Amino acid sequence: MKLVASARIAARGLDANVTLEPGRTLALLGPNGSGKSSLLGILAGLLRPDTGSARLGDSELFEVSPAAGRWPRPDERPIGLLGQDPMLFPHLSALDNVAFPGRAGGLSRSDARETAMSWLRAVDAKALAQSRPGSLSGGQAQRVAIARALAAEPSVLLLDEPLAALDVDAAVTIRALLATVLRDRTAILATHNVVDASMLADDIAVLHDGTIVETGPTRDVLARPQHPFTARIAGRGLIRGVRTKSGIRLPDGTALSGMAADDAPTGSDALLTVRPGYVRVEHAATAGRSGTANSVTATVTAVETHAEWLRIWAGGLIADLDLELARDQAPSRGDTVTMYVDPAGAVVYRETPLR
């Protein structure tokens, strides 16, 4: 069933719309505090917006306005919610946890347990059936929680950072499980982790300061971001300029070449994106090849230190620097550097902002 929703909460600065096609998973991507959880809470019925409405399939899910209000309780909505804390009922075994939705819906104990068992099998947690939640590891508990959420047979499944509390190994395993679970399911996945989005989501909506700044199929959004924030999440450099025949021209006149992704006319607003692997950085002072095409001179805004390499942000571009090769040349924040862009990795495309 298709989900169309919009909601506004003034106090939290939230003003967002989402559209979710049936059978597809939408990743709601954004940092903590951007409103992802609030939006999911509104859809689940846990948080009431100032105004808003939603339709699920042919029927109205909720409507809140100064004039009227139809605000069904969470148990009245066909929406499931899974958070980073599995919240398994501590007084029930794993099996009875998964049987809970069935029992709450009126099934007999044996019927509910039978269904629960099949769900546990589906998430590969059959062996945990008789365990108490207190004895399960984080990954195991989240597995059971997924089974339980699915056992409620929701029309839409909401996942609020489900992997955030898991250690690396468990996260990998559960992510793989979710990939299977979400395959033909209508779901929204809120996350700040781009790997979750790229592995699990068909579409992405990027939430920034309470509003959706970008939306589209996952691959498109991550490969050709429109918004600088999206580019940061995707780990890509992004520069704005005006379309030229070979690439773009920046406001200060610098020309950059890149591969055209569409046939927008020259002179139109354009963006250039490039992955760090295609960018080389040098101190501006020592740049011997100044004047060479495809470079931007800018101030370093951030440096990320890794064991043998640095990631440098400057001028909207990102470059990685191998310390083995240039230890004494490592730039720091505030330094002026020149970022050389390999045109083979740079993509130029139309700017079409949402707002």
Place this chain on the structure above:
Amino acid sequence: MKHAALTVMALWVLTGCATASDTPQSETVTVFAAASLTDTFTQIADDFEADHPDVSIRLSFAGSSDLATQIVEGAPADVFASADEAQMQNVADAGLTAAAPITFATNVPAIVVPADNPAGIESFADLANPDVATVVCAPQVPCGVAEQIIERVTGVSLSPVSEESSVTDVLGKVTSGQADAGIVYVTDVARAGSPVIGIAIQGADAALTTYPIALLAGAGTTAQKFVDYVAGSQAAAVFADAGFGAP
């Protein structure tokens, strides 16, 4: 440092409060008296202090058994005035009386009813009516003993709805209207004032309760003077006014 100074100051103030505020010249006499003697003894103590300006009477009122227990357990009293001869005996048996007790007043039981007398009580026999909610003292306490004697003497047997441990509790039930009638001492009726009226019991003298007073071991001559005063004629007038009988 600041904490330590504050603590020391607090302790100093507390110990200061603990010491008697009496000036060294005046003498204190501690008197333990039964609760039913509150009004009379307060008056008598005032009169005594007026006559003896350098003496201060410290009064402590409670049930006779409580007072006796406290005295036996070592409470610092100079004089004991009891509403119950048995309790005075307890103190004497413990060897804590300095002299033989003197009877200074007597009391008899009386019926007490709420001011509007809802049950229309006129005599002790009316209390036997099962529709009347009567409250008495338990037989284990002096006023209960007195009530039992009345039942025996009049041949009227009561089924009270409650047997209280003190006269105050009986009075309380009557003044609040919970009970239609109660058996208390005739002095308690006077004390309770306008919310109640008293009804005399015919032949109440058969259940006379005597009030002994005794000087306690270790007490001084001033305390003896107080005992004499209580047994004297000036105090007798106060007792009579309150409704007590002559000793």
Place this chain on the structure above:
Amino acid sequence: MTLAPTGLAGSPTAKRRDSNATATSYVPSWLPPIAAVGALLILVPLVAMATRVDWANFGSLVTSDSAVAALALSLRTSLAATVLCVVLGVPMAIVLARVNFPLKTLARTLVLVPLVLPPVVGGLALLYAFGRRGLLGGTLDVLGIDIAFSTTAVVLAQTFVALPFMVLTLESALRARGAGFESVAATLGARRGYAFRHVTWPLMWPALVAGTVLSFARALGEFGATITFAGSLEGVTRTIPLEIYLQREVDPDAAVALSLLLIVIALVIVGLAYRRPVSRSAP
């Protein structure tokens, strides 16, 4: 911040008991002596009482007719009062912990007032409310209900003083846990009634046990409100504390013996209920 709520502190998902953790207590060395003084303040009077008991006659003193009547009455009324505390206290605690309504702070304060009222004052208040001449006295009279001097009055008095113990214990536990699990249950499709029976109630159980024990103990020891409101008649309203109060007048040995009996009963009840420290995870 995720809206999907977090679980109990010490999430059951993450921690397993580490038997190797050293038993450091992080307690400064001057604290235990002060605690010992406090403990002595409670223990010494109890021990002193035990030394005054007439052990030779203890058996006959506590099995006298009046003692047995008082004990039976005490147990009956305290049990009834405790049941009332559960029936009334659970909804009160839940509403206070989970529902927002106007003047809620005032309501919570009022509910806890019997805790700080001298019990005699509580008895007076009950008298003025339910007594023959009380606020509701007339209404009760018309309905043919006479509470005065009855065992019902005893149960009422005990419930009045014991109820705050139940409400306080339950409400604290409910607020500490938060409504997270109820929220999850709702998203799983459980209606409120189902969630109450299958989530709230089981998770409330340890606190409920603690509250029940406290209420029972308080009801058992109740004196002031009972004697003021219900009166004192053997077998009807004279509970053990009232019996002790009376025996003081005539037979101190009996009073002491019965007091010790009451202490032992209280110890047994509390000991049974608190065998394990109330753990934060549900049973």
